[in-house]
Amino acid sequence: MLQVEALEKSFDGFMAVNGATLKVERGDVVAVIGPNGAGKTTLFNLITGQLPPTAGAIWFKKENIAGLAPHRVCRKGISRSYQVVNIFNRLTLFENVQVAVLSRRRKTFDLFRPAKTIAVDETRRILDSVGLLDKWAMTSGALSHGDQKVLEIAIALGNRPELLILDEPTAGMSPEETAVTLRLMKRLSGELGLTILFCEHDMGMVFSIATQIMVMQQGRTIIQGPPDEVRNNQQVRDAYLGGADECSA
Incomplete structure (x- = not known):
């Protein structure tokens, strides 16, 4: 590969x-x-x-x-994570991963559809796959360091x-x-x-x-x-x- x-x-x-x-x-x-x-x-x-x-x-x-x-x-x-955690601290876990999914789908700008209604199922599946679904509504900056590192992996997975x-x-x-x-x-x-x-x-x-x-x-x-x-x-x-x-x- x-x-x-x-x-x-x-x-x-x-x-x-x-x-x-x-x-x-x-x-x-x-x-x-x-x-x-x-x-x-x-x-x-x-x-x-x-x-x-x-x-x-x-x-x-x-x-x-x-x-x-x-x-x-x-x-x-190819997706990656970093030595220093690289997430959007003010966004929820769901929003962090959703951003990556929308970017992959090239749906980063749509005046006629609220972003919160797009790619919901896929975003939830990714969070579930890394064990963070139960924290989906938390602000990312409030996570432990370990969970922030796992969230970064989830963001990388959003790009499939x-x-x-x-x-x-x-x-x-x-x-x-x-x-x-x-x-x-x-x-x-x-x-x-x-x-x-x-x-x-x-x-x-x-x-x-x-x-x-x-x-x-x-x-x-x-x-x-x-x-x-x-x-x-x-x-x-x-x-x-x-x-x-x-x-x-």
């Missing part, structure tokens, strides 16, 4: 992404790991059109989408993506909230058949859900493979996973 080839991004001579490669098959759950500053978020920004690449190609369903604007990438079938990109989906969460998010990701992959690409610092979560793991170092891909192959790679164990104990999580 997605193939990144020799991707580069330079900021005034600093190579944030330096020849990175990545392959995501349909139905995979792929984790990108590496230390802070390895280039993970920059890689996601390049894939989703937030940044133009300096060089390289990004193939999505056999089309090179490198350099496309974010809204065009989204309409190709084929590829869902999650940037540190459990950052700042309690262990209980992390467990809820992990179950949600498993359900999105297993029941809805979504292809998921995510980066995460919780190695226990990574090895419990990922079908493939890509490891970045200084903007480069040093390995991509199944969890066991990555776990047993000595370079990865020494440099990124903190030794054998964390690798075996």
Whole structure:
């Protein structure tokens, strides 16, 4: 579904992404790991059109989408969440998700029909799928941090993506909230058949859900493979996973 080839991004001579490669098959759950500053978020920004690449190609369903604007990438079938929660705090949960659904349907302006009557069933189904339907009328800014992160995933689902990109989906969460998010990701992959690409610092979560793991170092891909192959790679164990104990999580 997605193939990144020799991707580069330079900021005034600093190579944030330096020849990175990545392959995501349909139905995979792929984790990108590496230390802070390895280039993970920059890689996601390049894939989703937030940044133009300096060089390289990004193939999505056999089309090179490198350099496309974010809204065009989204309409190709890629949605994402962010490290820092990105929601409309003054809107209700229902309205946050409805905005995404209406945008996908290109019904963002209609003088003759109240917005609250459009896409009601689909919006409710999405909220139900992430476990937030019972809070649909709450103002989003009143949610816990964990629920705000889940709401952001619901907003991404409003675009009916084929590829869902999650940037540190459990950052700042309690262990209980992390467990809820992990179950949600498993359900999105297993029941809805979504292809998921995510980066995460919780190695226990990574090895419990990922079908493939890509490891970045200084903007480069040093390995991509199944969890066991990555776990047993000595370079990865020494440099990124903190030794054998964390690798075996």
